[in-house]
Amino acid sequence: MRARRWRLIGFLALLLGGVAFAFGFPAFASLHATIQLTNALALALFALSLALVWGFGGILCFGQAAFFGLGAYAYAIAAINFGDTTFAWPTAILVPAAFAAALGYFMFYGRLSDVYLGVVTLTVTLILFQLFNSTAGPEYRIGDARLGGFNGIPSTPPLNVPFDGRAYLSPESIFVIAVLVLLAALFGCLWLLRTRFGRVLVSIRENPLRAELLGYDVRVHKLAAFTIGGGMAGLAGLLFAQNVLVNPALFSLLYTAQVIIWVIVGGLGTLVGPILGSIGLQYVMAWLGTLGWINPNLALGVILVAFVLFVPRGLWPLLVKVVTHGRRLVRGNGTS
Amino acid sequence: MTVAPILEIRKLTKRFGGVTAVDGVDFTLADGELRCLIGPNGAGKSTFFNCLSGQLAPTSGAVHLDGHDISGWPSHAIARLGVGIKTQVPSVFDGLEVRENVWLAARRRYNAREAKERCDELLTRLNIQSLAAHMVGELAHGQRQLVEIGMVIASDPRLILLDEPAAGMSRDEVARLAALISEIARERSLIVVDHDMRFIRMIAETVTVFHQGRVLIEGEVDKVLADAMVKDVYLGKQVV
Amino acid sequence: MLEVRDLKANYGQIPILDGISMTIAEGNTVGVLGHNGMGKTTLLKTIMGLVRATAGHVRYLGQDITDKPVHERNQMGIGYVPQGRAIFPSLSVRDNLRMGCAVAPVEEKAALEQALATFPRLAPLYDRLGGTLSGGEQQLLALARCLCGMPKLILLDEPTEGVQPSIIEELIEIMRNLKQSRALTVILVEQNLDFIAALSNEVHVIQKGRLVRQVEPAHLSDPAMVDEFIGTFV
Numbered sequence: 121m122r123a124r125r126w127r128l129i130g131f132l133a134l135l136l137g138g139v140a141f142a143f144g145f146p147a148f149a150s151l152h153a154t155i156q157l158t159n160a161l162a163l164a165l166f167a168l169s170l171a172l173v174w175g176f177g178g179i180l181c182f183g184q185a186a187f188f189g190l191g192a193y194a195y196a197i198a199a200i201n202f203g204d205t206t207f208a209w210p211t212a213i214l215v216p217a218a219f220a221a222a223l224g225y226f227m228f229y230g231r232l233s234d235v236y237l238g239v240v241t242l243t244v245t246l247i248l249f250q251l252f253n254s255t256a257g258p259e260y261r262i263g264d265a266r267l268g269g270f271n272g273i274p275s276t277p278p279l280n281v282p283f284d285g286r287a288y289l290s291p292e293s294i295f296v297i298a299v300l301v302l303l304a305a306l307f308g309c310l311w312l313l314r315t316r317f318g319r320v321l322v323s324i325r326e327n328p329l330r331a332e333l334l335g336y337d338v339r340v341h342k343l344a345a346f347t348i349g350g351g352m353a354g355l356a357g358l359l360f361a362q363n364v365l366v367n368p369a370l371f372s373l374l375y376t377a378q379v380i381i382w383v384i385v386g387g388l389g390t391l392v393g394p395i396l397g398s399i400g401l402q403y404v405m406a407w408l409g410t411l412g413w414i415n416p417n418l419a420l421g422v423i424l425v426a427f428v429l430f431v432p433r434g435l436w437p438l439l440v441k442v443v444t445h446g447r448r449l450v451r452g453n454g455t456s
Numbered sequence: 457m458t459v460a461p462i463l464e465i466r467k468l469t470k471r472f473g474g475v476t477a478v479d480g481v482d483f484t485l486a487d488g489e490l491r492c493l494i495g496p497n498g499a500g501k502s503t504f505f506n507c508l509s510g511q512l513a514p515t516s517g518a519v520h521l522d523g524h525d526i527s528g529w530p531s532h533a534i535a536r537l538g539v540g541i542k543t544q545v546p547s548v549f550d551g552l553e554v555r556e557n558v559w560l561a562a563r564r565r566y567n568a569r570e571a572k573e574r575c576d577e578l579l580t581r582l583n584i585q586s587l588a589a590h591m592v593g594e595l596a597h598g599q600r601q602l603v604e605i606g607m608v609i610a611s612d613p614r615l616i617l618l619d620e621p622a623a624g625m626s627r628d629e630v631a632r633l634a635a636l637i638s639e640i641a642r643e644r645s646l647i648v649v650d651h652d653m654r655f656i657r658m659i660a661e662t663v664t665v666f667h668q669g670r671v672l673i674e675g676e677v678d679k680v681l682a683d684a685m686v687k688d689v690y691l692g693k694q695v696v
Numbered sequence: 697m698l699e700v701r702d703l704k705a706n707y708g709q710i711p712i713l714d715g716i717s718m719t720i721a722e723g724n725t726v727g728v729l730g731h732n733g734m735g736k737t738t739l740l741k742t743i744m745g746l747v748r749a750t751a752g753h754v755r756y757l758g759q760d761i762t763d764k765p766v767h768e769r770n771q772m773g774i775g776y777v778p779q780g781r782a783i784f785p786s787l788s789v790r791d792n793l794r795m796g797c798a799v800a801p802v803e804e805k806a807a808l809e810q811a812l813a814t815f816p817r818l819a820p821l822y823d824r825l826g827g828t829l830s831g832g833e834q835q836l837l838a839l840a841r842c843l844c845g846m847p848k849l850i851l852l853d854e855p856t857e858g859v860q861p862s863i864i865e866e867l868i869e870i871m872r873n874l875k876q877s878r879a880l881t882v883i884l885v886e887q888n889l890d891f892i893a894a895l896s897n898e899v900h901v902i903q904k905g906r907l908v909r910q911v912e913p914a915h916l917s918d919p920a921m922v923d924e925f926i927g928t929f930v
Binding site for chain 2: 707708710729730731732733734736737779780824828829830831832833854857858859860861862863864865866887888889922
């Protein structure tokens, strides 16, 4: 019972803290910092999508960037064609989710083993990278949106007030939306994992054979998790695209590798960990970039190796351990 | 047997490359019957089980469960028809608590509240309530066996297959297990594979002996265990 | 040969071994009996170095090996056959045995020949993959593989589990011969009373991480004696 109370307190604190942060941060920070953090939050949502698919679904997806990039392109193309971003929202979620469902159908119903799953997802991402790279000519257009090959779609429209394509939202409002979307996604995942579906998903990660012998269809559950993760990554792509731009680099190895590292460093098998890992590492990378004498990507590799060796379970489990241990010390040893 | 069969198997064969593990087996189990399956290592007992549970697709032959021909069905569909199986090497959710393991098994069939009640009831019945909050991966081998048996019966299957349930259990744990199985057998059909003859004697009425992928002999437990052929290929000089 | 003093070990936060002491002379077999969850497997794992001892000592051939890594203990002649066999499923029987020869002080060929002579049942299975063997055959393979390394002390965790009765009899013969021909020292964790009685020089009962009493092996084959002396422990 006490555990339940603590969990409730944790949820409330997270919710209130998140909302307060959403409205408070832009008031104190510079416009530049606000826009930067919006960007980081988009990528944190991207990390959260992989945290769900990999950490709880047990699906080692090396190609999560495929859905991120598709979401970004889908948003940009829809927003340009509609002249309004309202319907670009569902488009940016549904297109990558449908793509994930189709890809997942072949992988899970074809009973691909984990290693091949990783190879296939990675390959698909790189194919998309090549595909969008080769759309430079003016003939490659969807409606009013030119795909633009290597350069992508440089002037993606920012979010606007629903149903009013000319009323662009301010960066501060967009920041609030980004925080709320991330919180909603986080709570959505937490809720999902407490449902029967979520618990079965975790049991499949633990032992697919046993889950199957209990009468659960492993394929359907994995496919559903993969599709949800694809939709979330697409939503992250939307937030990123409206803030920055859209180009084939979204499908590149850089993004697909980075998100895996964020999840590992933050803590595989947790949800909050990858969010923190993502934001934290983005800031570390940005800071290292300003130093000039060290290659940030190299440093990221070193950080990954260090974590795998010394903190294999990741940042968040470490923090939890330190806090509970500290609390026990304060209360006097061994009370709980 | 006048009772209608729950399981009817005709000419079941399973080959792995050049090895024929199960070779044209005919097998009938009456509804409510408890059958023990014994036989030398490598006789094809586990392969036979895996063909029934859908983990392996038979090379040929038919498996009729309750009137459905289930040969070639996926495992989860067979499980949904009401077949529960305990595999030889315990197959459990090591990273989850005991309670969660059994709950997940019950939840497939029952709603959340019923599943919780069923789970509590089973943990008590198996005498592992004190382990409810332990990770299954931390438990000793025999305790994991018990958890797995709990998971198998949690969804109230009509046919239960137990592959070496007594392995790794101490003498009085075996006796307790035998009592539990006899109790389960009053309401359900069971097939039990084990090598512990003391255990087989405690639970069995009819026994089928497998040898080299075929049924060597089938009948009452006393007759079968006294059979010269069975002693020769399986029991050895041991008095049972 | 082996001396264990006040050995303690935990699994996570949970204490499993609570001060175990035992000595084993060369060529002897010591049986360990007990319920599930009492620490039998952990005792073997701690002696092998797979579980870290939190207190106490393990001395082997006069040397303190409490903090030595597993592979060094293996090279010093301690073999371990875990419960559940742990053979290599995608390697052939032959290659499984060859893996066991890695630390053997003799030629691989000689070690393999000896293994097949000891376990004639494995000969017809020589080229099959380990994973395609039945449970009992895998158990024999695991034991044979361990013996390929020519260990002086072996730790056996429930070797009769999943093995048919007549092969259990063979196994008793094989182990008796090995004791004589190689002066093999054995720690045997086992639930099969006949097996443990047939092989052990002394039998200990473990309860909640302690050795609570010693039993005459001869008493184990008499059901009345079992009920009287150790009924509550096994």
